[in-house]
Amino acid sequence: MHRARAWAQLRALAELLEAPVTTSLEGKSAFPETHPLSLGSGGVAMPRAVFEHVRDADVVFGIGASFTATPFGIRFPTAGKTFVHNTLDPGDLNKNVPTEHALLGDTALALDLLIEAVRERLGGGPRGRAGGVAGRIQEQTKPWLDSWMPYLxxxxxxxxxxxxxxxxxxxxxxxxxxxxxxxxxxxxxxxxxxxxxxxxxxxxxxxxxxxxxxxxxxxxxxxxxxxxxxxxxxxxxxxxxxxxxxxxxxxxxxxxxxxxxxxxxxxxxxxxxxxxxxxxxxxxxxxxxxxxxxxxxxxxxxxxxxxxxxxxxxxxxxxxxxxxxxxxxxxxxxxxxxxxxxxxxxxx
Known part of the structure; x- marks a missing residue:
């Protein structure tokens, strides 16, 4: 994501889909973590919202990511999940997660085309569920952060x-x-x-x-x-x-x-x-x-x-x-x- 400099496209697609966003540790700062759709970043340590969304998601879209299995990254349970994978390297596909839909190529170009297609499917814009998604993220984040305040x-x-x-x-x-x-x-x-x-x-x-x-x-x-x-x-x-x-x-x-x-x-x-x-x-x-x-x-x-x-x-x-x-x-x-x-x- 950083290498493609596709930050604006990532934000545009997330807001269009009204979808929550997490990043790997290496991708941290690709999406503003003050945004209502941000879960935070994953890794060895992570916010509760990241963990619960990764655990519960039925579709995971990896954008400009390798999905490489590592103890320093997000560990994706694969059962019951559909993976959409955008990467520039074909060696990443089906390496550690089963990819049902591969978007092989430059991340910025792939997102440009995807935004156009999604906007057409949605009739021009999002359908107004972002508030509910953001509300769930806040419901997960607030008690987690409250539990850490004695240390912070x-x-x-x-x-x-x-x-x-x-x-x-x-x-x-x-x-x-x-x-x-x-x-x-x-x-x-x-x-x-x-x-x-x-x-x-x-x-x-x-x-x-x-x-x-x-x-x-x-x-x-x-x-x-x-x-x-x-x-x-x-x-x-x-x-x-x-x-x-x-x-x-x-x-x-x-x-x-x-x-x-x-x-x-x-x-x-x-x-x-x-x-x-x-x-x-x-x-x-x-x-x-x-x-x-x-x-x-x-x-x-x-x-x-x-x-x-x-x-x-x-x-x-x-x-x-x-x-x-x-x-x-x-x-x-x-x-x-x-x-x-x-x-x-x-x-x-």
């Missing part, structure tokens, strides 16, 4: 990473912000709650890319769009992989904002590495990254209290606007909680 607004210390994300979301101009997660926990904490409205304003990734990849993405985004606030959200394991390139940001004058969650551990691996952690401390990490950032020439601050989250972010953003890259290190809880759903066992 938590005053506890160590800090909740969700509180940092929530405060950042409500501090910045989302439309003029380009943000990316890192692998692991930052990805699964950020993606369900960040609601992009402009194409290419969320750089989603996953699969086999290494920890620390988000730093380079944010640097590249800033070089391409110097007028935007460019943010990478990462953890202490990720900065351990590529953190020396913060010096590159300072030396080369690339004023990005790095939001670092430091819980002194690769906590996502606590369960599966329990034995090696107990014997060898394999998931434990240490470091004072704000001090390191200042030594490299960045604006750097370590935050341990919830009342300091917004002021620290505001000062860091001001530093980037003045041309200085910034890192704000938030000391966060080791406890992990993700918005995940099990397709096999979930009973609604």
């Amino acid at each position: 607004t938590s005053d506890e210390t160590p800090l909740s990473p969700y509180r940092v994300i929530w405060d950042l979301l409500h501090l910045v101009d989302v439309e003029r912000t380009i943000i990316t997660h890192d692998a692991g926990s930052p990805r699964d904490e950020l993606s369900p709650f960040w609601r992009p409205v402009a194409p290419h304003s969320y750089l989603g990734w996953g699969k086999s890319t290494q920890l620390g990849y988000g730093l380079g993405l944010a640097m590249g985004a800033k070089l391409a769009r110097p007028d935007r606030l460019c943010v990478n959200v990462w953890g202490d394991a990720a900065i351990g992989m590529t953190g020396m390139d913060l010096e590159t940001c300072a030396r080369a004058g690339i004023p990005i904002l790095s939001v670092l969650f430091n819980n002194f551990a690769m906590a996502m691996e606590d369960r599966i590495m329990a034995t090696s952690r107990e014997r060898f401390g394999t998931t434990d990490i240490s470091g004072d990254y704000a001090t390191t950032a200042r030594a490299f020439g960045l604006h750097g601050e370590r935050v341990t209290e919830p009342g300091r989250i917004v002021p620290a972010l505001r000062e860091a953003i001001a530093a980037t606007e003045a041309g200085t890259p910034a890192l704000v290190e938030f000391v966060t809880t080791r406890e992990k909680k993700y918005s995940t759903f099990d397709y096999a066992s979930y009973q609604g």
Whole structure:
């Protein structure tokens, strides 16, 4: 979808069909998530509306998507579903989902033709069911979001990473912000709650890319769009992989904002590495990254209290606007909680 730059056509077709829209993590920001027909994005973590619509749909239309099976994407149960698949690559067809209707070709051109055909079938315009669809999405989204508000607004210390994300979301101009997660926990904490409205304003990734990849993405985004606030959200394991390139940001004058969650551990691996952690401390990490950032020439601050989250972010953003890259290190809880759903066992 992003590669075809078919964002306007996607919105036009969704409004014509009055159909709910979800994106993959890589496709996030192709459809504005403030739109009443938006479910949000799918992946390892996702809003409840995404899960329930994917589970209950009898027709799924994949637009500019590969439908590749991956633990980092939406897992589509196929029983009782009809799949319509638009892709440029014939190797994607029937690879992981059974495709009954294949639309092979450029996504923008395919959507142009489809919009014309659907408009003719509908007699010129939609039939007025969008309000009911949007109402169902809201019925799913509100209780889900309400259940997360204790984490999104938590005053506890160590800090909740969700509180940092929530405060950042409500501090910045989302439309003029380009943000990316890192692998692991930052990805699964950020993606369900960040609601992009402009194409290419969320750089989603996953699969086999290494920890620390988000730093380079944010640097590249800033070089391409110097007028935007460019943010990478990462953890202490990720900065351990590529953190020396913060010096590159300072030396080369690339004023990005790095939001670092430091819980002194690769906590996502606590369960599966329990034995090696107990014997060898394999998931434990240490470091004072704000001090390191200042030594490299960045604006750097370590935050341990919830009342300091917004002021620290505001000062860091001001530093980037003045041309200085910034890192704000938030000391966060080791406890992990993700918005995940099990397709096999979930009973609604």
